[in-house]
């Protein structure tokens with residue numbers, strides 16, 4: 597595990613974008629695993645700027661997103677597919693047919709999960725996976741549990757996650773209760789993983805995830821075992837780890 601300390605959100609975003617940028621330059625047809633939430637927005641903004649300056653070309657890049665709310669599709673502003681279009685895809689020269697998210701409108705969970713697992717395998721796996729972390733340690737929507745879920749599956753979101761994501765909706769009742777998410781094995785099988793963690797509100801979970809034991813109670817802790825995992829965190833998020841990391 598590699599730890600890169602950043603000053604603040606902007607610095608962490610730029611450093612993370614640099615890692616993604618290098619990946620795309622070195623392998624123009626990379627499969628990027630992408631994430632939603634507020635953590636990666638600054639990363640996407642930086643990538644858009646470099647694309648606009650002519651420094652980056654996404655024409656051959658393929659993407660697979662970690663997750664999607666069940667019951668939501670491109671027409672829903674809060675869906676992750678709409679988030680990705682708004683925050684990244686609509687602003688770069690990526691081929692929309694090369695961008696993939698679980699289909700939240702597919703009601704048959706078994707079918708959708710099998711289909712997404714096949715898709716990831718068909719692409720040859722993920723070259724670089726971008727991750728954020730939930731306040732309870734979730735990655736994608738892999739919530740704290742008694743065991744690590746392997747492949748894409750349908751999850752019941754915890755109240756903690758529903759509350760945290762309520763800020764994107766008009767009220768808490770509108771937050772979907774279920775989501776499709778890549779599993780822990782899918783994430784572990786990515787060749788490289790980079791996680792961005794910023795802000796004081798993430799300091800406690802960052803300490804638990806990376807200075808504590810590997811446990812499905814803190815899903816992100818499994819990343820300690822990944823052979824090419826980079827944590828990029830700002831001073832506020834690192835404030836409780838001292839020199840443990």
Ligand code: GLP
Nearest residue numbers: 631632633634635728729730736
């Ligand atoms: C959601 C996403 C996660 C993300 C998490 C943290 O639950 N499914 O992929 O890491 O939110 O979001 P934020 O970066 O806004 O704190």
